[in-house]
Amino acid sequence: MTAYEKPTLETSEVEVVLSKYFGSNVTVVTPLEGGNLSAVFSFSVFDKEYVIKFSDLAGSFETERFISSLLTSQGIPFPSCLGLGKYKSCNYLISEKISGLHLASCSPEQQRKLIPEVIQLLTRMNHIEVGNTHGYGFINSSGNGTDNSWREHVIAINAEDQAGTFWDGWYSLFKTSCLEQDVFDECYNRLLAYSSYNEPHRYFIHGDFHQFNILSDGRRITGIIDTNGKYGDFLVDLATLDWHLRKLDVIQEYQSYQQQVGISIPNFKERIIGAKYYNGLIGLRFYAKMGWNDAYFGLRQELLRLTN
Structure with missing residues (x-):
C-alpha cells in the first residue's frame, strides 16, 4: 500500500490564487503543518487571519462547505467558508481562521x-x-x-x-x-x-x-x-x-x-x-x-x- 501524498504548492502560487479574491491586500502567506490530505496555508488581509487548503481529491471541499454552513448557521464556532475554486489540478477552499x-x-x-x-x-x-x-x-x-x-x-x-x-x-x-x-x-x-x-x-x-x-x-x-x-x-x-x-x-x-x-x-x-x-x-x-x-x-x- 502506498500512502496518499498531498499536493505541494509554492507560496508564490498561493499568492496568485489569493490575489484574485483579495487583490494586493494579502500578507504573511505561511505554510501550516498538519493536514493529512490537504496542503494548508494561513494568510492575513487587513490584520484578519484566514486559511486556504488545496487538495487534488475530487469533490474534496464541497462536503466541508456544507458542514461549515450547517454548523456556523446554528452558532457552533467552526470556520466560515468564504470561497471554493480550482487551481491547476487542485481544488481549494478559503475559510476564516479561528483564533487559539x-x-x-x-x-x-x-x-x-x-x-x-x-x-x-x-x-x-x-x-x-x-x-x-x-x-x-x-x-x-x-x-x-x-x-x-x-x-x-x-x-x-x-x-x-x-x-x-x-x-x-x-x-x-x-x-x-x-x-x-x-x-x-x-x-x-x-x-x-x-x-x-x-x-x-x-x-x-x-x-x-x-x-x-x-x-x-x-x-x-x-x-x-x-x-x-x-x-x-x-x-x-x-x-x-x-x-x-x-x-x-x-x-x-x-x-x-x-x-x-x-x-x-x-x-x-x-x-x-x-x-x-x-x-x-x-x-x-x-x-x-x-x-x-x-x-x-x-x-x-x-x-x-x-x-x-
Whole structure:
C-alpha cells in the first residue's frame, strides 16, 4: 500500500490564487503543518487571519462547505467558508481562521478546567438540526449520508473493497503489518452485535473530535476544526474524546452534564461500547498502516478487554 501524498504548492502560487479574491491586500502567506490530505496555508488581509487548503481529491471541499454552513448557521464556532475554486489540478477552499491553539498545547491543568466547556460544545454540536438530510455514515457533497442505515455504513467501511480511498487494498495489512485477522474478526463481530444499539440514533457526528481539533486560548474554547462528518449515534464523538483524554474522566463528566440539562440517553452502556468498537477498528487499521505497533497493541488490548 502506498500512502496518499498531498499536493505541494509554492507560496508564490498561493499568492496568485489569493490575489484574485483579495487583490494586493494579502500578507504573511505561511505554510501550516498538519493536514493529512490537504496542503494548508494561513494568510492575513487587513490584520484578519484566514486559511486556504488545496487538495487534488475530487469533490474534496464541497462536503466541508456544507458542514461549515450547517454548523456556523446554528452558532457552533467552526470556520466560515468564504470561497471554493480550482487551481491547476487542485481544488481549494478559503475559510476564516479561528483564533487559539490546539487544546493539546494547553497544560494538563488547563485541559482539566476546560473539559466542562468542551462537553457543552460537543453536546450542542451533536444536537444541531440536520434539516431534511437523509442517510447515515459519511456526509457527501449534497449533505446526505452515503448509506441507508448505520449497519450498512459499518459493513461498508470494514469491507475489503475500498477502491479509490485511503483504505484501498487494506487487506494486505494482514500480511505486511501487525494487523491480526483473528483479532480484527473478533472485534468486528462484537461491533456488529453492539451496533444494533447505535443504529436507531441519527445525529451530526464530528468524526474526529479530539484535542488537536479543538482550539483554545487557555481560558476558554475558541472553536473546533477539521471534521470527518457523519450521521449516526453521537456517542461516537464521546468515545473519540474519551480515548484521547482518558485521564480526565470524560465519560463521567459527560453523563453528569447530560443529567444536568435533562438529556436522556437510553442504552448508554451498550451504545458507548458500540462506539468504541466502531472507532477502535478504524484505529487498529490506521496504526497498522502507519507502523505504530505500540499504539496498535495498546488499542488491541483495550478492545479485547471491553466486553470481558
